[in-house]
Amino acid sequence: MQYQGVLRKMETEIGDPIQYYLLFEGDFLNMNQVLNKELTIKFEKYQCLNCSEDRPIYRQGFCRTCFFKVPTAGDWIMRPELSTAHLDKEDRDLEYEKKVQLQPHIVYLANSSNIKVGVTRKTQVPTRWIDQGAHEAIEIVEVPNRYLAGITEVALKDHIGDKTNWRKMLTNNTADEDLVAYRNKLKQYIPEEAIPYFLENKQETHLEFPVLQYPTKVKSLNLEKTPIFQGVLKGIKGQYLIFEDNTVFNVRGSEGYVVSLTVT
Known part of the structure; x- marks a missing residue:
């Protein structure tokens, strides 16, 4: 399965456990269904959530200009x-x-x-x-x-x-x-x-989160420093994806990043 689009915070649905959805334009992925599967995340470019331009994200998914302009910030x-x-x-x-x-x-x-x-x-x-x-x-x-x-x-x-x-x-x-x-x-x-x-x-x-394995020592994934990452998804908590090798990825903290996501 392959998906591509700009990251926004995952949508959630109360349940036992909580259900998580990653939304892309015209498509979505239930993240609970890909637990124990290998994900490849590739950073493609930026896309400001306001102006849609390929400009470095400053905060909250906005480029610097928009962050100091839009009412949502x-x-x-x-x-x-x-x-x-x-x-x-x-x-x-x-x-x-x-x-x-x-x-x-x-x-x-x-x-x-x-x-x-x-x-x-x-x-x-x-x-x-x-x-x-x-x-x-x-x-x-x-x-x-x-x-x-x-x-x-x-x-x-x-x-x-x-x-x-x-x-x-x-x-x-x-x-x-x-x-x-x-x-x-x-x-x-x-x-x-x-x-x-x-x-x-x-x-x-x-609240119960869909986590099969918690990390013992957290390693944070930064897509600017590591533009391609591959790992087995072991859990989701907050707005974080948790991988088998203790890597965690903050989806909300990466809003405005355009990624390619492959599930194998």
Whole structure:
């Protein structure tokens, strides 16, 4: 089987285990079905997700020019507390910002390598947790806009982490935690504006990833340094492909790369 196209993050479907799909223009591949098969990945060129030009990817699948222009890469994406659509203030494109920011958002706890706090749109639950490789997660508050979620996350970050150790996550060096207890402990630190939105009855969501073999020592694949890679696929977790020789490939981190993919 041969496929070619520009990489975007894998689409997922909740299941036991989670189903992963790599989408190409006019075609797709269920990655679960190629576990234990040999994959050859060849880097062909770049293709910016905005302008489609063959320019080096800067961040998030965009070339440098587009990254500093498109509304989907505004600072408020990574820092929700900078959201201003609720004030009718534009960052790059107010219409787009209102569409995204002025909808229900969830502040949550996720356990991937450790317990962390995060923010996502309600419509992205549980997709966001899957993309982070979390094996368990729980909602803390559901607020009506991104700004409220952002200031809640900032307040809670003083008491719990907000980063994932991706290497630890991929080696599955994790332990189950009582997220209900953690959520209840953190309630006292939630900003006054967000307290009415506290979710006290939500229970943990548990996620199972399609992994046959976890790496013992992670080796990250960089297609710019290694334009052709061949290996047996042993698992998928977060947005990473895990290979038999301990190599891992971050699909989302390689958005905007055009590749040829062969399955044998």
